[in-house]
Amino acid sequence: MPHLHRGIALFILGSLLGGCAISAASLLAAGAVQGTGAALGAPSGLALIATNFPQRAASGTVR
DSSP: OHHHHHHHHHHHHHHHHHHTOOSHHHHHHHHHHHHHHHHHHHHHHHHHHHHHSOHHHHHTSOO
16 A cells, blocks of 8 residues: 555645646656656556456456
């Protein structure tokens, strides 16, 4: 779970930095921070979903 929290925090930080960006370089750096946060948070979030929902319920949702 710590990776999920760190990923969300980094993504939020990147969003704040992107909103305050004053140049293209700082906007690109903020996007890199967002990408790092997403890379940390996505696998943990998907693993959390996979362990909390049974396989039968997950397979029946898409037809």
